[in-house]
Amino acid sequence: MSKIKVGVLGAKGRMGQAVCTAVTATNDCELVAALDLNDDLSELVSSGAEVVVDFTTPSSVEANLRFLAEHNIHAVVGTTGFDSEKLSKIAKQFDASKANVVIAPNFGLAAVLMMQFAAKAAPHFESVEIIELHHPRKADAPSGTARRTAELIAQARSGMTAMPDATSDVLPGARGANVAGVPVHSIRLQGLVAHQEVVFGGPGESLSIRHDSYDRESFMPGVLIAVRKVAQTPGLTYGLENLLALDS
Numbered sequence: 001m002s003k004i005k006v007g008v009l010g011a012k013g014r015m016g017q018a019v020c021t022a023v024t025a026t027n028d029c030e031l032v033a034a035l036d037l038n039d040d041l042s043e044l045v046s047s048g049a050e051v052v053v054d055f056t057t058p059s060s061v062e063a064n065l066r067f068l069a070e071h072n073i074h075a076v077v078g079t080t081g082f083d084s085e086k087l088s089k090i091a092k093q094f095d096a097s098k099a100n101v102v103i104a105p106n107f108g109l110a111a112v113l114m115m116q117f118a119a120k121a122a123p124h125f126e127s128v129e130i131i132e133l134h135h136p137r138k139a140d141a142p143s144g145t146a147r148r149t150a151e152l153i154a155q156a157r158s159g160m161t162a163m164p165d166a167t168s169d170v171l172p173g174a175r176g177a178n179v180a181g182v183p184v185h186s187i188r189l190q191g192l193v194a195h196q197e198v199v200f201g202g203p204g205e206s207l208s209i210r211h212d213s214y215d216r217e218s219f220m221p222g223v224l225i226a227v228r229k230v231a232q233t234p235g236l237t238y239g240l241e242n243l244l245a246l247d248s
């Protein structure tokens with residue numbers, strides 16, 4: 001059986017190092033390139049990489065994806081910071097390429113389930129807010145997972161009346177960021193990895209759905225699923241849940 005040749009961008013970063021270890025530990029993938037900032041992307045071509053995993057920074061990822069689309073190399077992206085405008089630009093680049101791209105705001109299986117449970121609960125409650133908690137070295141806020149969760153909740157609540165909220169901000173930001181109509185609060189604390197709580201409120205009761213990622217290892221099964229499946233999913237696939245559905 002021939003192995004999938006995998007390159008990693010952001011290989012010296014926290015997530016990139018974990019991806020290199022996870023790829024090396026598989027029987028069906030081979031790590032052929034491990035690049036970090038200022039390394040020459042042409043090494044991805046000369047190494048014969050078929051799939052490149054990007055865990056870099058929101059400011060670097062777009063140029064990396066343009067290179068991969070132009071060179072017909074499949075991309076698996078964990079880097080966050082995408083809005084709908086950036087996503088549609090990337091979709092066009094990969095539609096014009098022989099390669100495909102999978103972008104997942106969260107590669108953790110439990111995190112994907114947390115988002116699905118939140119979307120399921122959303123139409124049944126008057127109020128909902130998201131609290132996302134991460135380590136203080138995280139580059140962006142709110143997290144990609146929180147943005148994605150808010151979008152899924154907003155879709156599930158479409159047609160519902162606006163959430164009750166009589167509060168006016170005495171200090172800007174006191175009510176968090178408004179993502180698709182859902183308040184999102186970002187906490188950065190030493191010792192944390194990646195955590196999120198979605199809190200729903202209705203008359204006389206509330207429901208909290210919480211996900212905790214204690215170790216970057218939690219993202220690796222999802223990353224490897226994407227590496228194995230990206231060649232079969234044309235164009236842009238956004239969200240790991242779409243690849244899990246291919247398993248059933």
Ligand code: NAP
Nearest residue numbers: 010012013014015036037055056060078079080105106107
């Ligand atoms: P990190 O430790 O800062 O790692 C990023 C690495 O990428 C650094 O070594 C950085 O180098 C390098 N880099 C920057 N620009 C590059 C470029 N153009 N080419 C190659 N390498 C480049 O960050 P992290 O904690 O690993 O997180 C990386 C990204 O993944 C973030 O956007 C984070 O939010 C996201 N994330 C996603 C998931 C998910 O499941 N989707 C999970 C966790 C994290 P320098 O340090 O020299 O700048």
